[in-house]
Amino acid sequence: METISKIILKPGKDEAIKRFHPWVFSGAIKNKVGSPTDGGLVEVFSHQDEYLGTGLFQDASIAVRIMAFAPERPQVLDAEYWYSKLFKAWKLRVQLGLTSNESTNVYRLIHGEGDQLPGLIIDHYNGNLVIQAHAIGIHQNIHLIAEGLKSIYGSHLKSIYYKSTETLPGNYARNEDTEGFLFGENATDVVFEYGHKFEIDFVKGQKTGFFIDQRENRQLLARYSKGKKVLNTFCYSGGFSVYALQAGAAYVESLDSSKRAIELTEKNVELNFPGCKNHEVIVADAVQYIRESDVIRDVIILDPPAFAKHTNVRHNAVQGYKRLNAEAIRRIAPGGILFTFSCSQVVNMSLFKSTIMAAAIEAGRQAKILHQMSQPADHPVNAFHPEGEYLKGLVLYIE
Numbered sequence: 001m002e003t004i005s006k007i008i009l010k011p012g013k014d015e016a017i018k019r020f021h022p023w024v025f026s027g028a029i030k031n032k033v034g035s036p037t038d039g040g041l042v043e044v045f046s047h048q049d050e051y052l053g054t055g056l057f058q059d060a061s062i063a064v065r066i067m068a069f070a071p072e073r074p075q076v077l078d079a080e081y082w083y084s085k086l087f088k089a090w091k092l093r094v095q096l097g098l099t100s101n102e103s104t105n106v107y108r109l110i111h112g113e114g115d116q117l118p119g120l121i122i123d124h125y126n127g128n129l130v131i132q133a134h135a136i137g138i139h140q141n142i143h144l145i146a147e148g149l150k151s152i153y154g155s156h157l158k159s160i161y162y163k164s165t166e167t168l169p170g171n172y173a174r175n176e177d178t179e180g181f182l183f184g185e186n187a188t189d190v191v192f193e194y195g196h197k198f199e200i201d202f203v204k205g206q207k208t209g210f211f212i213d214q215r216e217n218r219q220l221l222a223r224y225s226k227g228k229k230v231l232n233t234f235c236y237s238g239g240f241s242v243y244a245l246q247a248g249a250a251y252v253e254s255l256d257s258s259k260r261a262i263e264l265t266e267k268n269v270e271l272n273f274p275g276c277k278n279h280e281v282i283v284a285d286a287v288q289y290i291r292e293s294d295v296i297r298d299v300i301i302l303d304p305p306a307f308a309k310h311t312n313v314r315h316n317a318v319q320g321y322k323r324l325n326a327e328a329i330r331r332i333a334p335g336g337i338l339f340t341f342s343c344s345q346v347v348n349m350s351l352f353k354s355t356i357m358a359a360a361i362e363a364g365r366q367a368k369i370l371h372q373m374s375q376p377a378d379h380p381v382n383a384f385h386p387e388g389e390y391l392k393g394l395v396l397y398i399e
Contacts, residue, residue, distance in 0.1 A: 003034060004034070004041050004042060004043050004054075004075070005032060005033060005034030005035060005036040005040065005041075005042045005043075005057070006032070006033035006034060006042065006043050006044075006045055007024065007029055007031075007032055007033075007036065007042050007043070007044045007045065007057070007063070007064055008029070008030045008031040008032070008033065008045050008046075008047060008049075009024070009028050009029060009030055009044065009045065009046055009047055009052075010028055010029070010030040010047060011030075011047045013028035013029075013030075013047075014046040014047070014050070014052060017044060017052045017053055017066065017069070018052065019384055020069055020382075020384035021066075021384050021385055022055075022065055022066040022113050022116075022118045022382070022384070022385055023062050023064070023065065023066070023118070023385075024044055024055070024062070024063050024064035024065075024066065025061060025062060025063060026059075026060070026061055026062075026063040028063075029063060030047055036057040037057065038057065038058050038059055038136045038137075038172070039056060039057070039058065039135075039136040039137040039139065039140040040056070040057050040137070041054060041055075041056065041057070041076070041077060041137075042054070042055060042056075042057045042064060043073075044064055044066065051070050051073065052069070052070055053066040053067075053068060053069040053070055054066070054067055054068045054072075054073060054074055055067050055068075055118075056118075056119070056135055056136075056137025056138070057137070058135055058136050058137065060169070062135075065118035065119050065135055065137065066118070067116075067117075067118070077141060077144075078144070079144050079147055079148065082141065082144045082145050082147075082148045083147075083148035083151055083152070085115075085116065085117055085148075086109075086110070086117075086145070086148045086149060086152060087148075087152055088115075088116075089109060089110050089115040089117070090109060090152050092115075092378075092380070093107055093109060093124075093378055096377050096378060098378060102192070103192055103193075103194055103195045104192060104193050104194055104195075104215070105124075105125070105126045105127075105191055105192050106123070106124065106125050106126065106191040106192070106193055106198075106200070106210065106212055106215075107123070107124050107212060107378045108121070108122070108123050108124070108212050108213070108378040108379050109122040109123065109124050109129065109378075110122035111378070111379045111380055111388070112134070112388065113382045113385040113387075113388050114379065114380035114381055114382050114385070114388050115380065116382070117138075118135065119133060119134040119135030119137065119138045120132075120133060120134070120135075120138045120145070121134065121167075121208065122149070123208040123209070123210075123212055125189055125191050125200050125202065125208075125209065125210070126158070126189050126190070126191045126192070127153070127156050127157055127158040127159075127189075128158050128159045128160075128161065128184075128186050128189055128200075128202060129149055129153070129157070129159070129160045129161070130160075130161045130163055130202045130208035130209060131145065131146075131160065131161070131162050131163065131164070131182075132163055132164050132167050132207075132208060133162075133164040133167060133168060133178070134164075134167045134168070135168075136168065136169070136172060139164060139168060139176065139178065142162060142182070143182070146160050146162075146182040146183060150183060157183065157184070158184050158186045158189070159181060159183055159184030159185060159186035159187075159202075160181065160182040160183040160184065161180070161181055161182070161187075161202045161203065162178065162179060162180055162181070162182050163179060163202070163203075163208060164178040164179065165178045165179045186202075187201065187202060187203045188200060188201050188202065188203075189202075190271070191210070193215055193218075193239075194215070194218075194219055194243075196242050196243060196246060196272060197268070197271045197272050198210060198237060198239070198242070198268050198271070199264075199267055199268060199271060201264075205237070205264075206236065206261075210237060210239075211236060211237075211239065211303075212376075212378070212379075213343075213375045213376065213379050213391050214239060214240070214303065214341075214391075215376050216373075216376045217339070217341075217373050217393055218239050218240055218242075218243040219243065220339075220371060220373070220395065221240055221243050221244060221247075221299075221301065221339055222243045222244070222246065222247035223247070224299055224337045224395075225243070225244040225247040225248065225249040225299060226247050226248040226249065227248060227249070227250050228244075228249050228250060228297075228298035228299045228337075229249070229250055229251045229295075229296075229297045229298045229299070230244045230249045230251070230252045230253070230297065230298065230299040230300075230301070231252075231253045231255065231290075231297045231299070231300045231301070231331075232244065232252065232253065232254050232255065232301045232303075233255045233256075233286040233289075233290070233300070233301060233302055233303070233304075233328075234255070234256060234286060234302070234303045234304045234305065235254040235255055235256045235261060235262075235265050235301075235303075236256060236258075236261045236264065236265070236303075237261065237264040237265055237268055238254050238264065238265030238266075238268045238269055239268075240301045240303070240339075241254045241265060241268075241269060241279065242268055242269060242272050244299070245269065245272070245273055245276065245278070245279060246272065246273075249278070249299075250278065251278045251279075251280075252278065252279050252280070253279075253280045253281075253282055253297075254269075254279065254280070254281050254282065255281075255282040255283075255284055255286060255289060256282075256283065257283065257284065257285055257286070258283075259283050262281045262282075262283050265281055266281055286302070286304070286324065287323060287324050287327055290324075290327045290328055290331055291327050293331060295331070296331060296332070296333045296336075297331060297332060297333065297336065298332070298333050298335075298336050298337065299332075299336060299337045299338075299339070300328045300331065300332055300336070300337075300338050300339070301339040301340075302324060302325060302328055302338070302339065302340040302341060303339075303341045304320075304321075304324065304341070304342075305343070306342075306343050306344045306345070307320045307321060307342070307344050307347075314344075314346050314347060317344055317346075317347060318347065318351065318355050321342060321347070321352070321355045321356070321359070322355050322356075322358050322359045322362070323359075324359075325338070325340055325355070325356050325359035325360075326359040326360075326362040326363045327363075328340070329359060329360055329363040329365050329367070329396075329398055330363045330365070332365075332398045334398070334399060335397070335398070335399070336397075336398045337370075337395060337396070337397060337398070338367075338394075338395070338396040338398055339393065339394075339395055340356060340393065340394050340396065341373070341391065341392065341393040342391075342392045342393075343390055343391050343392075344390075345387055345390040347392070348392070349372070349389075349392045352392045352394070353369070353394065356394055356396070360396075360398075365398050365399065366398070366399035367396045367397065367398055367399070368396065368397040368399070369394055369395070369396060370395040370396065370397050371393075371394070371395035372392075372393070372394060373391075373392070373393030373394065373395065374389060374391055374392065374393070375389070375390070375391040379391075
């Protein structure tokens with residue numbers, strides 16, 4: 001058996017690992033014993049030579065993703081190992097009532113660190129699985145992962161699509177087979193989410209094809225949409241728009257700067273409401289459109305892409321959220337509702353709330369927080385990895 005390289009941490013840098021945080025940063029490493037390679041298995045030790053855990057190495061800021069903590073000490077990540085991890089995550093989705101749900105057949109099976117599989121994302125769409133690897137070690141084990149998925153889903157499995165070109169390091173991704181079918185060839189399918197129909201394009205769609213993490217928040221929007229004029233910005237494939245229309249909204253506008261996103265929205269609205277007359281699509285920049293529009297809305301949804309992925313641009317992101325929300329608050333009718341979100345991991349809920357309150361002050365409006373939103377249970381947050389709580393949302397009542 002090949003010798004596993006050792007990672008020795010600097011004094012004081014072992015506390016996070018002892019608290020089961022699954023990341024070892026490159027700056028915490030004192031020494032490397034052996035020749036760890038990208039994707040290779042390594043064992044992590046304190047500076048006092050105390051075994052802490054085993055993980056996948058990568059020459060990057062996050063140098064080791066811990067797969068097993070002491071006292072567990074795997075010597076190899078074989079087919080049985082991956083199957084057991086995947087099966088454990090699948091059992092949680094069974095408990096959540098998602099694996100045999102006639103009204104909802106789209107869910108997240110693996111949520112990285114939240115399922116003790118750092119660097120791995122797997123989404124389920126009506127028997128189709130889409131995998132994203134965010135670490136080279138996950139990529140190198142992708143076929144073992146696929147075999148485990150086949151064993152779990154059996155005859156219910158239609159396809160497995162691997163989609164990691166944009167999530168792995170650029171130079172590495174260009175030289176590796178990081179995109180394509182690992183099983184079957186079903187590139188699109190129609191899924192149900194609380195009975196609403198959506199056509200998913202696994203190959204060409206953003207991320208894995210759909211923003212599953214907003215499922216419960218879309219359901220919440222339905223409670224506020226009946227008889228209302230609704231503006232859904234950054235609409236992507238029209239999820240919030242479909243829920244608002246189903247709930248009896250008087251009129252819904254779906255806005256996105258991407259023509260491709262607007263085409264997806266139109267397709268999904270037509271799928272649910274053939275010949276719909278109270279829905280309009282708009283290709284435009286959200287801030288500019290809201291600022292220049294004279295129309296007052298009853299409900300506005302702001303679900304922008306991440307404004308900040310690193311702490312060094314957090315200030316600019318906060319200013320972006322403030323500007324966007326201030327413009328929206330100005331354009332809401334008295335007694336109107338704002339659904340506003342941030343998926344920037346480096347902007348926590350406390351900072352996000354402060355930013356939205358600053359936006360309300362700038363707009364000169366009173367605001368009440370009705371709901372605080374996050375990701376659903378199939379996107380679990382590892383209690384020892386708070387960074388996994390990336391989605392923040394507020395529902396505001398604007399006076």
